[in-house]
Amino acid sequence: MTGQYTVKEIETSETPSPKSGAEILVSALKRENVEVIFGYPGGAVLYLYDALYECGIPHVLTRHEQGAIHAAEGYARVSGKPGVVIATSGPGATNLITGLTDAMIDSLPLVVITGQVGTSVMGTDAFQEAPIFSMTMPITKYNYQVRSVEELPRILKEAFHIASTGRPGPVLIDLPKDITSKASIVDEEVEISLPGYNPTYSPNMMQIHKIVQALKMAKKPVILAGAGVLHARASHLLRQFAERIGVPVVHTLLGLGGMPADHPLFLGMGGMHGTYAANRALYECDLLINIGARFDDRLTGNPDHFARNAKVIHIDIDPAEIGKIIPTEIPVVGDAGETLRILLEEELEKCDAEEWIRSLHSLKKEYPLWYKKDEGTLKPQRLIEMIHEITKGEAIITTDVGQHQMWAAQYYPFQTPNRWVTSGGLGTMGFGFPASIGAQIGKPGELVIAIVGDGGFQMTLQELAVVKEYHLPIKIVIVNNFALGMVRQWQELFYNERYSESLIPTQPDFVKLAESYGIKGILVQTEEEAYEAFSNNFFHNEPVLIDCRVAPFENVYPMIPPGKGIHQMEGVKP
């Protein structure tokens, strides 16, 4: 009886009751307004999952941790909010490595919590122990190993702050099991103090004035706009800026959607499989204004030939990107949006570049993207065009890496930002399908289409279960050429047609596979069938898998061959 009395006394007293590490973590997630968690439980996170039970934050159980983290990336890409992932220790944690690297290189905000074995056995090669803290140092923006319950509120707050500010990126929190069970009374309202982390948002005005001067001198200016513009939610400012100064725009792969594709100043995507007009502009320009792109080698080709006669302006929130690849005359450290806003306050005049624009326009007309249309076979390019026609360009498109990705980038002209979810820097096969899950959860009302290759899809297709379980009306379009298409293309062009391990004749019956998960599957072999399948199924509130058997030996053109300069495109004309 005395025991009961004591309990009552604690309840009515002013002192806050102790909370377990797991409970502290859950309330921190609530404070950050986390809408959804992608994860997979296991021994080291059982206390955490117990605290999540009925906590009110929806949790999506993927069928593999890689699926969880790619879903979180897709969610982050379309929503702009950090994606949250939980995995257990050891294999759970190591299964996240690909997604962490992918998010790091494409600057996607993630907060990833991995379980760790208890502190008393750490370092003893205990069951399901992996040194994930040291393993993920180079592939996270920052990472933590929690040492005490007391530091949990601070770490969580810092993690969300670091992931979503400056140049976004993944933050990992390694959480030993005993810390999730330990109870403590901690002050959950903490102030962030990170003296070593002060992202610069506002550009230096002296550099801004240099830009204004440089624009006055330029005869052949071009804007290269990357994903930095989209992360800053600044595509409207990009458009205003380009229109005000009358300068054409080239997008990187990840920047697509920043400028409306049908805008007269838009030249298309630059780089290895970009348009001829875009690459000529990057080659011949005398002023290059890079806004939020990192001069990836797939964009620049051989850097010796890239914008070789140009004065280079590089605007980037990450100072380490400036001068990393291409020498820069006017370095501007700042957020793309903030910098464009300030630039637009300046007295900007239209550039004296009529002749330049005229020549680029005629290149655009003379050298459009092309493919041979022959009867009877389903051309992958046509497939993407049809998806574009039927969706009126309003779908969210996710892809893996490879031929289907390049065709999607070329033949699905994006009019609006944040509808293009693709694995750019890391080139991750298996990304597109789980990313579509996250994208659909992030934008429940939107039409989400996962355009995947037959190779990549087979790397993460177990997530079909998630599509079914959470009633996600995702449309999966497999661009099926029974091959690892881009590998095959390279072997054809550069390895004497020796198709070493790139043809994959043995495949599941994708229709039956979908059906076995309770999802509608359709096999499509002709253009007519494809058109019918798309228009009949895209607008139903149901998931569908459409296995499209495309012409197997189709290549992606035009192309900058490896090692060549941006002016040495091949396959520019049929």
Added chain:
Amino acid sequence: MKQILAILVNDHAGVLNRVTGLFLRRGYNIDSITVGRSERKGLSRMTIVLDVENPMRAEQVVKQLHKQIDILKVIDLTGRAAVERELAMIRVSSSLQNRGELYNIIQPFRATVIDVGRESITIEATGSSDKIEALIELLRPYGIKELARTGITAFTREMEPV
């Protein structure tokens, strides 16, 4: 080209790993790295000496270091007036007969003998790396049995707070 960097870091667990990992990834060999407490609680000072071939890469190193959240300050001491010191301990073979000779050699270097045995003496020397190298070369003919060097620790001469 030798690049000398003075860095102020949080002394959390794993910071050294973070910093060295950055060099590992880019394929730089670190000539020397020294770490110890600084004048401020919770902050350590590191001195890193690198061999880099071009200035653009050297600049990239500084930027990448700056990007680290645990790094509060990076000062590139290359080509700047700086105070640089290294400590070396050198165990040299020495018979009782040539001991006087050895003492005479080390005296101009202001090195001291910190251990004496029947067959060897151990010398402690502090100074610029050049000075230490010169001393080692003078001692080499006697037979160096063991050698330990700390690597450079340094900061700017102008007394600017690092």
